[in-house]
Amino acid sequence: MLNDPPSTNEFEVSIFGPGKGECIVLHLGGGHWAVIDSCVDQQSRRPVALAYLENLGVNVAENVRLIVATHAHDDHFAGIGSVVEACTSAVFVCSAAATAEEFLALVELDQEAIGSLRLSAYREYSRIFEHIASRPRDGRGIKAMRYGLESRVVFEAGSAGALTRIRCLSPTDEAVTRSRKAFASAFPVAGQRRRAPSVNPNELSVALWVEAQGKSILLGADLENGPAGCGWEAVLGAFSSTDTASLIKVPHHGSPNAHHDGVWTRLVGGSPTALLAPFRGGTNPRPAPPDCLRILSLAPSSYITASPRLPSPSTALKRERAAMNSLARNVRDPWGALGHVRARSTQEEAAWRIDLDGPARHLADVVT
Amino acid sequence: MTAPLVALKTQFAGRDSNRPSVASSADDEARTESEDRASTVARRYRMGLGTRSGVTPETGAASQRHSPDTLRDRDHQTSRSTAPRPDVPASRIVGLQKWEGRITTVENDVITAELTPLDHEGPTLLADFDLDLLTPDDGAVEPGDLVYLTVRTVRGRGNSKSVTSSLRLKRMGRWSESELQRVRDRARTKWESIHQHAQ
Numbered sequence: 001m002l003n004d005p006p007s008t009n010e011f012e013v014s015i016f017g018p019g020k021g022e023c024i025v026l027h028l029g030g031g032h033w034a035v036i037d038s039c040v041d042q043q044s045r046r047p048v049a050l051a052y053l054e055n056l057g058v059n060v061a062e063n064v065r066l067i068v069a070t071h072a073h074d075d076h077f078a079g080i081g082s083v084v085e086a087c088t089s090a091v092f093v094c095s096a097a098a099t100a101e102e103f104l105a106l107v108e109l110d111q112e113a114i115g116s117l118r119l120s121a122y123r124e125y126s127r128i129f130e131h132i133a134s135r136p137r138d139g140r141g142i143k144a145m146r147y148g149l150e151s152r153v154v155f156e157a158g159s160a161g162a163l164t165r166i167r168c169l170s171p172t173d174e175a176v177t178r179s180r181k182a183f184a185s186a187f188p189v190a191g192q193r194r195r196a197p198s199v200n201p202n203e204l205s206v207a208l209w210v211e212a213q214g215k216s217i218l219l220g221a222d223l224e225n226g227p228a229g230c231g232w233e234a235v236l237g238a239f240s241s242t243d244t245a246s247l248i249k250v251p252h253h254g255s256p257n258a259h260h261d262g263v264w265t266r267l268v269g270g271s272p273t274a275l276l277a278p279f280r281g282g283t284n285p286r287p288a289p290p291d292c293l294r295i296l297s298l299a300p301s302s303y304i305t306a307s308p309r310l311p312s313p314s315t316a317l318k319r320e321r322a323a324m325n326s327l328a329r330n331v332r333d334p335w336g337a338l339g340h341v342r343a344r345s346t347q348e349e350a351a352w353r354i355d356l357d358g359p360a361r362h363l364a365d366v367v368t
Numbered sequence: 369m370t371a372p373l374v375a376l377k378t379q380f381a382g383r384d385s386n387r388p389s390v391a392s393s394a395d396d397e398a399r400t401e402s403e404d405r406a407s408t409v410a411r412r413y414r415m416g417l418g419t420r421s422g423v424t425p426e427t428g429a430a431s432q433r434h435s436p437d438t439l440r441d442r443d444h445q446t447s448r449s450t451a452p453r454p455d456v457p458a459s460r461i462v463g464l465q466k467w468e469g470r471i472t473t474v475e476n477d478v479i480t481a482e483l484t485p486l487d488h489e490g491p492t493l494l495a496d497f498d499l500d501l502l503t504p505d506d507g508a509v510e511p512g513d514l515v516y517l518t519v520r521t522v523r524g525r526g527n528s529k530s531v532t533s534s535l536r537l538k539r540m541g542r543w544s545e546s547e548l549q550r551v552r553d554r555a556r557t558k559w560e561s562i563h564q565h566a567q
Binding site: 042099100101104105107108109112113114129132133135143144145146147187188189190191192193194195196197198281282283314316317319320323324325326327328329330331332333334335 | 465470475480492493494496501510511512513514517519531532533535540542543544547548551552554555556559561562563565566567
């Protein structure tokens, strides 16, 4: 693990990812940190954000100022409950749709249906909400939680010329309404078979515009292109900036349904640095080779936390495969080892300095 | 001594009564023949006759004679030592492993489930299964359904081993209106609590 802390005036964007899971840690300058999403190191079983920050000697209880859960997919919020509980000075932000009564009903339904917390997909949200409810307001009367909604500034510090600001680009009101309808539709009626709810609309994702140390970056979460009134088309209709982003966290693991040309021509500057984490949990690993070529054509300086291909099976995996007999096919561990791409830059520097750890590599190295 | 012999007789009697009229395999024939010999030994011992070789069931000591009677005696010894012990079942489970999981996708008659070992240390994994392995009482299998994967190792006669596996849905029953109302009420309470702490 990279363990040299940033200097006070360095803007850092660290992205962590095993094969399934994504977490971003930001140093905004002046010892202030933010955590965007969460994943768990499969070896240590700890949330990677906490492990990284504690390894740097950061007092997470005091210096982490913001935690954002961009959406409710479990590859983006594993372990986030522990992060919220540890970072007691941080404001927690989640999509406005995730605080709607319809979503909370699914969270309660999940616990009622599953019982065992281990299998509960929404257990992290349940844990966070209980923690938030028990936390007193800070001395300035600031509440512990903020709704993520388009155009909302969820963090601001400093003054003109040395401003740090984090603004939500999504979800739109339309996306929140659609999400609430989807949640309501997923709520069962009496007589239906009990099962864990499984509704995870990406349109409620919180994409972020971050300004710090004189630079702007775009964190795309898993936001997709539509449907109408939602996604990147809606973002481009509502948001503009005099500055373009010099770094982008590629949305939705490079999937084509999250690619919008307008993002790259209007929000992202020329020769940007692109960061992303792969997704191996589905039937189509992302980014696929065409996705990699597309991203590299737009950002030759692109880095990924791990290969989208499944790693060589570990001894433990081979043992489980043999034990599972022939009934189970394609037994796989999509998570694998943790990779880390770290980008740092100061106000005086034009480019980002990149450091890689674990299986992280330049995106061109994963294209076959 | 009576009780074990009674149990032995009962077990063999049970087997006799259940024995098929025609042996279905060479193993069945050998088992039938052994049972007959063991039954003969037990009957002679109960009658106080012992065995022709002077061997008692307890000692298993062998005779030294080599007459045709001795050969029969040796048969008894052999049958006594190879007769199925009543305390050992014909086949037994020697290994059992379980995983529990949640179905994440159902696509093209293939289920993908995320599985975690229940009874041993091991990683959480993804695995694919044929959809027709699961037969819910009604309705379709959907993401969010919980499953158990069980793998049994069975050791049979002659030290043979076989492995069987099964995948089944966790039966969680059906939602009642009162349960759902309870969920709605808790969601409302949580919503009110959250919105006191959010802006």
